[in-house]
Amino acid sequence: MSIEIANESGVAVDESSIVAAARFALDRMRVSRLAELSVLLVGLDEMADLHERYLDLPGPTDVMAFPMDELESARRPDAPDPGPTLLGDLVLCPRFARDQARKAGHSLMDELHLLTVHGVLHLLGYDHAEPAEEREMFTLQKRILADFRSERVAAQRRAAQRREDDKLLGAAGLIEPEPKPEEE
16 A cells, blocks of 8 residues: 655654554555555644635635545445555645644644544545444544554554563563664
8 A cells, every 4th residue: 555645734743653553544444455545644724725725615624535436336345356456545634633632632642643544534535524424433443543543552552661671571581682873
């Protein structure tokens, strides 16, 4: 799965974490490993321009999804015979997201993960215009985010445990210590 990310927002964020959230959501939705996705992080002015140009709405927003393939059968995981496709572009606005994160009481990265999953679902044909659609999409979004967070915490715990194990084994002389990089 190819996920390209470009940060033109002027806000420093963990880009690899955003890619990980997108990849996790696409894997959960059983999207072909041959699929391609582009993620662009922009500033408030750029997002306001896109929002007005494509949705005819004033001011910036948090996330916009621009699907490339208009065939619904190529995007929905419950459709027959999903195949490889260029999914499209996700545009995120970290400055806008920062305010939302503050109001929601969580970190900017948590908000960007949420917006990434939300945008991926839009690219896959999900919407929240009608109450039933909203329930379906937001339930799915919540489940994917909870699983993503759980798996990330478990991976961090495993990595920390490996580091501690390596220290102990090194102290006991059972493994060679990692060579330290030479100082210049």
